[in-house]
Amino acid sequence: MDTNISMLSTLFLALLFSLHSTDAAPEWGYKGDSVVAEDWATVHANCGGESQSPINIDTYYAKEMEFDAWKFTNYDVLVDNETSIMNNGHTIQVNPGTYTAGSTTISGGGLPSVYSFLQLHFHWAETNDAGSEHTRNGNAYPVEMHLVHWDSGNYAIPPLAVTSAKGLAVLGVWFEVGEENPAFDSMLDAISETNVMYKTPNLGSYVFPESALFSLGDLLPADTTKFYRYDGSLTTPNCYESVVWTVFSDPIQMSEEQIEKFRATFQNEPEPNPIPENYTAPEELPIGLNYRPVQDLGDRTVYKGFATLSAPESTVPSTTAGATSRHFDTYTVFLLSIVHYIFWLSEDMYKFPYSP
Template sequence: MLRTVLLCSLLLVLQPYASFGFDFLERGRRDAKDHHNWNYEDKTGPDHWPKMFKKCGGARQSPINIINSEVDLNDELDAFEFDNYDDPLVDARIENNGHTIQVSPGSKDPPRTIDEGGMDDQYQFLQLHFHWGSDSKKGSEHLIDGSSFPLEMHFVHINKNYKTKEKALQKEDGLAVLAVLFKLDDEDNPALTPIIDKLDDVRQEGSKADLDDAFTLESLLPDDLMPYYRYKGSLTTPPCSEAVTWTVFKDFVPISEKQLQLFRNVKEEDEGEPAESLVDNFRPVQELHGRVVEISRDSDNAAPSLSSSTLMVLTAFALFL
């Protein structure tokens, strides 16, 4: 009897703390779920991201529409220096995370870095991923003179001055992303084969696989790395941190309709819903809010076409003379 009374008393004393503990755990699960509970359509699509993630409503958001007549020439945007970009990835993994197809280096792969390119610091490669459309008239996140492209690939790098991605996301120069735009071609692009051959293995959301065939990051880049566009922006997915120095190469990389269709066969799964094709995983373009988009010189040092504002100044100066 005494044991029962003591046990009941103990339970009464601990009840508030127990409920707090369970509530805390449940809140943690709910917050974790909310952090990933976004997609590219309906009530959790891009139009609603600013309400769900405050930073998505900022003034330096990405992607953007790059208008060639309005970009400014910057002579300080020199050529990139790539380290280990020409060495094969031997331990890479491919993953379907429900939002994109992502390729990450393994622990056995040496660090790959970019330097120069008009940036003050060195950046280390973290992962690459893709954005594509349900048809070949759309898919890219960045537009050029209002035109979309069927696929866009992002090489994501972290500033080596910051030890963690969380720290880097708090800094304006925390990340550097190289964006590659793809153009439709009649022939398959063999450089993409090691990745595309594994898409069937990661068709279902959450699936991962080792890449069987080694490939180099260099093989996925455009032939001409200059000129390129440069602007300050953000992640194009939540939490939309404004921590990215963007480089968008002007030259394109080819891809066939057959290869694009294999991307469109990848699946995503909403909770309680049957799996469906993962397509149109791109964010609409964002306002510039006064930001300036710059362009480097061509690789042969020939100046690109001047912006409309520069032409107006030169015309006025000529009339004055």
């Protein structure tokens, strides 16, 4: 058997195993009848660990540290035309197409490896005095965005990285109420103008049209040289302690009207179309809030980081539709296609373990 095909088969089986290797557990959530955040450890033991996230960042005790320059590869390039947005019942999540996932990476900034972009999602609450998962000096922001990356420098596929120390790198961005932010228009329009405001049936997704594509770099603060750094966990079950956290110091602005679009989302699926006879519509359940309370820092150190400013690096054309990856060989691109097909369609993988 060809060596590459054998490797592909092995990795594919490893992926399948990761999808089904966990025992069934009660549905977790943040309020209502689900297992709420304060009780997650009763059904997901990892959530009771000693290096959990999020945390309160006490700037007085944060240790100053200078890091090497960030390297944001293809963060200035439009995401590909397979990029999609969905409501998984817990959050609004954006999933990259295979090409973007295979070519968009972060490194430097004190990270121990090269990390590939996996997904981004948001946390919020019903009012502006809460919503962010991380707080600063006890103060919360109304929204926090997480851009999740996996260690593609050391692991073949995301499921192998997610349970490993420093296997994930998450960029956290705080939002404050201010001016309208056009960088998020295509996401927010998708929420309000499509059924993404409801849990996406069968965990499908809405693919962005060509006219609504965006670059990840436009979603970050203007100054990425200042940030907080610590080692922690996913902030949803199974709470694996595998995350190198970066929370940027400078919040970005979003208007009150834009933030309200997150609050107008629901845990339940939309009514079927067409509506069958004798159909009884379920009660609409707003997501409402989806942040985990801060966890004990313990003996961990939070660093107040300073990184040298560096220009974004592009290795692909600015128009990516129909392109083939220069970063990976043919077999890896094929593998990633299979990974993403199963990964994005599996409900288990949305609940566990990819939503820090």
